[in-house]
Amino acid sequence: MHKVTTRLVRENQVIVVEDLAVRDMLKNHKPARAISDASWREFRSMLDYKTVWYERELVVIDRFFPSSASSSACGARRNTLPLNVRTWRCACGARHDRDVNATKNILAAGLAERRNACGAGVRPGRESSPAGGRL
Template sequence: VHARIVDRRRDFLHKLTTRLVRENQTIVIEDLTVRNMLKNRKLSRAIADASWSELRSMLEYKADWYGRELVVVDRWFPSSKLCSACGTLQGRMPLNVREWTCACGTTHDRDVNAAKNILAAGLAVAACGDGVRPQRSTPGGQSSVKQEVVPPPRSRAAAQPRG
């Protein structure tokens, strides 16, 4: 019985990942620490049944086979706390908050909002080649979301007059 369940799960994952890779040029996923998530007693069985690690590994090798791009968003990217409409970062948000309203007036479902933000961040990486991390103070750096043309710094030799 257990072998049959494993075979069905693996067959489903193969069909799902093949369909995703064939239908999309760029696939964006979030890097999750599945090992740490399995320590949660309430969620561990559901997470183990979902086979997230196997799903990711299948996506990785099938994306290579089909010549597609797989973008993995950093696990610390605040995807569920970032407003997908205005970009405002909300404060601390416990897991039991499933819906929230931003100061701009937009009401978000936590999971749908996270999916929108992960997709936007992944497409920004695909377009700009920038890494996806939470935006902290980036001295001299630009976020992939806000690309502006910055003139290169002048060297000391170019700044001093010759003579």
């Protein structure tokens, strides 16, 4: 995990992750062992401190963001999407793999959140000099 997190942080200026409720996910006994074996919580904490060390940015998307149920092509949102449904077709005709679609949506949401936090799109005003613009 150290090698992977270090590589991710060194190669990227911004890393976007989804905030997962690991403790709640462990209550479901079917995937609990695989989740704890994957050490998601430890992976996230490594990303947290390494992004600070390398002066990178870690953007965390809210766990309730509908990343799997929203179409990355048109933005339409499905009301329900059971966990056993791995692929689905949107009304716009796009066919989505659940995980790939969620990844695209999480990245887009993270970059949009970053732009809003940075104030992108807001043009700074010009400073006027006391000499009326003359030097």
